[in-house]
Amino acid sequence: MEPRKHRVNAQVRRDALLKATVEVAAENGIAGVTHRAVTEKAGLPLATVSYFFDSITDLAIEALRVFTEADVARQRALAEALRDQHSEPDEIAVAFAEAAAARMPESLALFEVFLHAARAPELRAAVAEAITAGRQVAAEAARAAGAEDPDAAALLALAHGYAFHTIAAPDTVDPGALRRAFRAQFLGGLLESGQVDLAVRLATQDR
Incomplete structure (x- = not known):
């Protein structure tokens, strides 16, 4: 559904x-995203949601x-900058490990939507689009x-799993784990594509 156009x-x-x-979803889960909860958080009249959206699900x-669009744009710009700078694979692994780190409340809200989609088919198309973009x-x-x-599905699953664990049980997460996982994935991709010299350089860089 195309977003409606409005004055500034x-x-x-x-x-x-x-x-x-996003804030309500992070605090109370998607089930807690109601007209009243959202408008109170935003400091707006109760009818505001209905003015802009046909349903709370649409919101x-x-x-x-x-x-998703903002996150994809941010990380895509990072990938382009690293490529233009001819960055080493290890530098790219470090940069994307930092970029993929959990951000509150956005990351928690994202996972709430993902989990809710398992029980709410009307959300699955939007979640699938978010996963595809990621x-x-x-x-x-x-x-x-x-x-x-590259195995993009595996890379995204690594990022999501790391972020989820960081949110749920931060004391159990090694800060360098995602970087090492990305390195391993990059290394495997380089070897599979026959770029042995680059793979060796990545493998011998400081960990």
Whole structure:
């Protein structure tokens, strides 16, 4: 569904709703995303959600889309910058490990949507789009590191799993684990594509 167009002051209110939706989802789960909870968080009248969105589900989907687009744009710009700088694979692994770190409340809200989609089919198309976009960025990162045919699904799953564990049980997570996992994935991709010299250079760099 195409977002409705509004005047500037209306756009500010719409953006406030989206921000509030992320915060409420992180605090209370998707089931807690209601008209009242979102508008109270945003400091707006109760009817505001209905003015901009046909349903609370549409609001949640739009919040997911906006978050995903912003995150993809940020990481895609990072991949392009690293490629233009001819960065070493290890530098790329470090940069993307930092970029993929959990951010609050956005990451927690994202996982809440993912989990809720298992019980709410109406959210699955939006979640699938978010996953597809994330895999595209992961593939760009791996290609910047030299891998010709990267396993983007595995890379994104690593990032999501690391972020999820960091949110749920931060004391159990080694800060360098994601970087090492990315290195291992990059190394495997380089070897599979026959770039042995680059793989050896990555393997012998400081860990």
